[in-house]
Amino acid sequence: MLTCIRADGSVTWQASTPFFALHDLYHLAVESVLGYYQAFYGLLAAGREIDSFGTRNGEKDTYTAEEMWAESIVGFLQWPEVGGGPPLSSTEVLQQLTSTFQNSPYGVPPITADQVQQIRRVASTLHTLWVDVAAGEQLELPFPLTAQPYFTDDIYRATQYTGAI
Numbered sequence: 818m819l820t821c822i823r824a825d826g827s828v829t830w831q832a833s834t835p836f837f838a839l840h841d842l843y844h845l846a847v848e849s850v851l852g853y854y855q856a857f858y859g860l861l862a863a864g865r866e867i868d869s870f871g872t873r874n875g876e877k878d879t880y881t882a883e884e885m886w887a888e889s890i891v892g893f894l895q896w897p898e899v900g901g902g903p904p905l906s907s908t909e910v911l912q913q914l915t916s917t918f919q920n921s922p923y924g925v926p927p928i929t930a931d932q933v934q935q936i937r938r939v940a941s942t943l944h945t946l947w948v949d950v951a952a953g954e955q956l957e958l959p960f961p962l963t964a965q966p967y968f969t970d971d972i973y974r975a976t977q978y979t980g981a982i
Contacts, residue, residue: 821861831867843891846939849962856887858960886926889917907933
């Protein structure tokens with residue numbers, strides 16, 4: 818289960834699966850490293866409900882540039898874990914992003930190979946923390962993650978993971 822508690826105390830939540838638990842942790846890494854506040858967690862922190870994302874009743878959601886970029890970055894990084902093949906190098910991730918967005922109205926996301934590596938390190942740490950959560954326990958994480966030890970809280974205090982996979 819993903820439960821997000823906003824700074825004002827309001828809550829949004831959704832049942833999750835093992836795939837989406839790790840997917841959402843990738844989002845936390847991407848959005849924190851790149852300073853995205855108009856993607857999944859920033860929008861949740863600002864009051865959007867989890868179940869408002871995606872396609873509902875045949876209606877496609879509209880996306881901010883940061884949402885599109887974050888979702889693509891997460892997809893390219895998570896791709897090997899879902900049977901897509903070997904991990905892409907940082908250069909290959911950047912090439913895929915350029916290919917995907919060069920003709921889009923969003924433009925190519927401003928991201929460096931070093932940032933891709935940092936996202937991988939943060940995501941790996943988050944995934945290890947999640948896997949180590951015992952059944953019935955929870956993992957609480959802030960959004961955005963900042964510097965130490967794996968990152969610390971900032972103004973939102975928005976994100977809380979609960980449950981175990």
